Amino acid sequence: MxxxxxxxxxxxxxxxxxxxxxxxxxxxxxxxxxxxxxxxxxxxxxxxxxxxxxxxxxxxxxxxxxxxxxxxxxxxxxxxxxxxxxxxxxxxxxxxxxxxxxxxxxxxxxxxxxFGPAYYSSPQQLIYRKGDERPANISDVNNQSPAISLTQMEILKGQYPQVNWNAYYDRDIDALLRMVQYREIKSAVADARQVNIYKHLYPDIRVAFDITKPQPxxxxxxxxxxxxxxxxxxxxxxxxxxxxxxxxxxxxxxxIAFDYVDTSAFLARIDERLPEFEELFKTTAAGYDLDWTLLAAMSYQESHWQPSARSPTGVRGLMMLTQDTAQYLGVADRVDPGQSVDGGARYFKYLLNKIPERIPYPDNIWFALAAYNLGLQHLEHVRVITQKNGANPDSWNDVMKSLIKLSNENWQPSLQNEPVRWNEPVRYVGNIRKYRDILRWLTFEKNRHARKNERMHALTIDSPVL
Missing domain, CATH: 3.40.190.10 (Periplasmic binding protein-like II)
Incomplete structure (x- = not known):
């Protein structure tokens, strides 16, 4: 196509x-x-x-x-x-x-x-900012003039004609939520699924209450x-x-899961630390045919983009390589950013190539991340258990449920010297997915604003003073 x-x-x-x-x-x-x-x-x-x-x-x-x-x-x-x-x-x-x-x-x-058939249903939610008084019900916002887009106007004015809705012609949901984040407006209304995404970009927005039933x-x-x-x-x-x-x-x-402290810290470190390593992530990822935002997200999960990071178990560097893995990859200096990122990317690519080809994107990525964290042998063990239990071993969601079950049961394989933390790859993969998506969304916004500025520049016409 x-x-x-x-x-x-x-x-x-x-x-x-x-x-x-x-x-x-x-x-x-x-x-x-x-x-x-x-x-x-x-x-x-x-x-x-x-x-x-x-x-x-x-x-x-x-x-x-x-x-x-x-x-x-x-x-x-x-x-x-x-x-x-x-x-x-x-x-x-x-x-x-x-x-x-x-x-x-x-x-x-x-x-x-x-309209065609509904492909999901989601309530509209009233959004306010962290630190402001939380509205308890619709009567609390009668005098606030909550911001809405034109496509929300019919249903909201129909259900709540007493509210002085402020319908923006030139703003959509993302812009309205940004205005709430930066205190330009007191409140807005947004689709719950969109709120779940935008709270990772605007972490100070909060849900007051569902203002409608789920809407198709x-x-x-x-x-x-x-x-x-x-x-x-x-x-x-x-x-x-x-x-x-x-x-x-x-x-x-x-x-859906949201950690205010973690998300706020990540957004801050994008400004403070990422610029030093962004080009390194991009060039290294291109060399291994990887997504640079994925590589950067992995590095943040591992070290918070600190080249000299060290764990109690001895792993070090931006990609937190073990001594054995570094030696296998030929990485002489684990705290050297270039060597660490190249070694981590090479190792992840190796694991990705070990994932069966029949497993489609993006599940193959999540499996490779889990192997990076848990080890390929342990991951394959869980996939076998998943299949024996009648679930799909090629589905990350099904394998993730098996990992959670093993963690709850505190099950350990025989002849294992150290206990396996089965829940660790669930958190690990989930965090990296979140970090990667935030980086993707911010990169998209940056590029979109750049295109807009280019178009505005192209539309500028010098007129003589009359």
Whole structure:
């Protein structure tokens, strides 16, 4: 499947001019057109919760769904990105996109638009800032004018007409939560799944209470019976095969747990310590065909990016190599940043190549991380136990449950000199997934702002003084 992306014009004024001047497309982007053109035009947001460019390519929950749907009907995916969720609706309404997906709540659509089947449900939550008084109920925020996006307005104004909602045309959920973090506004409303992601970027935001019942989230498209049937069948198959649950876990499952102190410290050290080693992580990762944010996340988990780090058991350096591993890898000086990172990357690549090829991404990465922490032999032992218990030894989630069970039972293999801490790789892998995602999201935000500045610079016109 080929992948192509288009960026929506930036800036509120330009978006309005674009939509009003363009009007509706002459070509109706219905099911027949999708099949004839071999192209699915899919509108979404650029955000950690929907779609973003990672160091290894396109990522995000909505992107994964769109990619799979395009593959299932054998067409190419053309991704159209905009800044705000209501612009996704505009793209579909103005016939610029066949489908819109941006964590849109399944409310009654206007005109000839239609929502597909819900692929998850999530409540809207009232968000305030740590240190402020926590609102106990809706009456506590009547005078605060909680911030909402335009796509939230219908359901919230319908349920709570007495509240003076502040609907932002030029802001979406990520911007509103950032404003709460930096005390620019008192409160905002956001989807609970998005909150679970953004609290790792804005650690001072807090949930006051669920402001709605779980709301179904679905794709939006024009009312086309054939397209609707294809989408319905697609999600039915995703659910029956368990692929939908796997995608939900991949993008949302591991971010539910939140450690304020750890996350705040990590964000601070990204500014304080990472710049010294970022280029080293990037060049080393490129040499071994690895994701540099994964390598950096591993190093932070191991040493907090301290080259002289030493553990009570004698492991040392940025990647905390044991003496035996260092000797095997030919690392002469474990506290030398270059040698340590190269040795750690080489060892991780070795372990990754030992993981059976049938295990798909990203589970193969999680297994290799567990082997880096626990040892390959112990990991294989747990996979065998997982299979004997009737679970899938190639699924990290299933093996993780076995590790937790072994830890709770304090089971130890025979002829083992030192006790095995079975729960350690669960925490280890979970932390690295979190650190890697935070680095990916921050890199995406940095690149997005750089592109925005480039476009603004390109749009600048020098005018003579009148």
């Amino acid at each position: 080929k992948f192509q992306k288009l960026y929506g014009i930036r800036g509120t004024g330009l978006i309005l001019i674009f939509l009003s001047m363009a009007g509706c497309s002459d070509t109706r982007l219905d099911w027949d057109h999708i099949l004839a053109s071999k192209e699915l035009r899919y509108a979404t947001l650029e955000s950690p919760a929907t779609y973003y460019e990672s160091p290894t390519g396109p990522a995000g929950f909505e992107y994964e769904l769109a990619k799979r749907f395009a593959e299932s009907i054998d067409v190419n995916l053309k991704l159209i990105t905009v800044n705000r969720s209501h612009e996704v609706i505009d793209m579909v309404m103005n016939n610029k996109a066949s489908i819109g997906g941006a964590a849109l709540m399944n409310v009654k659509p206007t005109g000839n638009l239609k 989230v679905a794709w939006l498209y024009r009312d086309d019976e054939n397209l609707h049937m294809a989408i319905t069948e697609f999600f039915k198959e995703l659910e029956e095969t368990g692929e939908l649950n796997r995608l939900v876990e991949r993008y949302f499952g591991h971010v």
